[in-house]
Amino acid sequence: MLYFEDLEIGTKASFGRYEVTREEVLEFAAKYDPQPFHLSDEAAAQTHFGRISASGWHTCAMTMRMLVDNITERKQAGLGSPGQDELRWHKPVYPGDVLRIETELLEKTRSRSRPEMGSFRSIVKVFNQDDVCVMSFKSIGLIAVRNPGQPD
Secondary structure (H helix, E strand, C coil): CECHHHCCCCCEEEEEEEECCHHHHHHHHHHHCCCHHHHCHHHHHCCCCCCCCCCHHHHHHHHHHHHHHHHHHHCECECCCCEEEEEEECCCCCCCCEEEEEEEEEEEEECCCCCCEEEEEEEEEEECCCCCEEEEEEEEEEEECCCCCCCC
């Protein structure tokens, strides 16, 4: 299990593989972001997207799936997140794209009020199959401390 004490500032990781399908783009958009350029080839062709693109929120959801899969594989003692900062959608994500993630750990802080946990900030970048960054954000994660009674 990976705990707060195991985190090292500057650590970089590359992981994940998510194939974006047309069916999933349409299903997500119909339910959560029903804008014409996410639902109609004709409408999308009239925009700067040129063709149906995934909702930015769908890109966030696909990214979350890859992040959780990585946390599970690494057996990280994750405790959720209080939020994200500086979310940016740099390029459209299209059906047929294959997404992956790169992260870098920027900082970590032990909680003063809750000694059983700490937080950490990472930059998260999502790339497509052409190594084009399509989305980025600063992630704030919460993680368990291995030995809450011990000082840092």
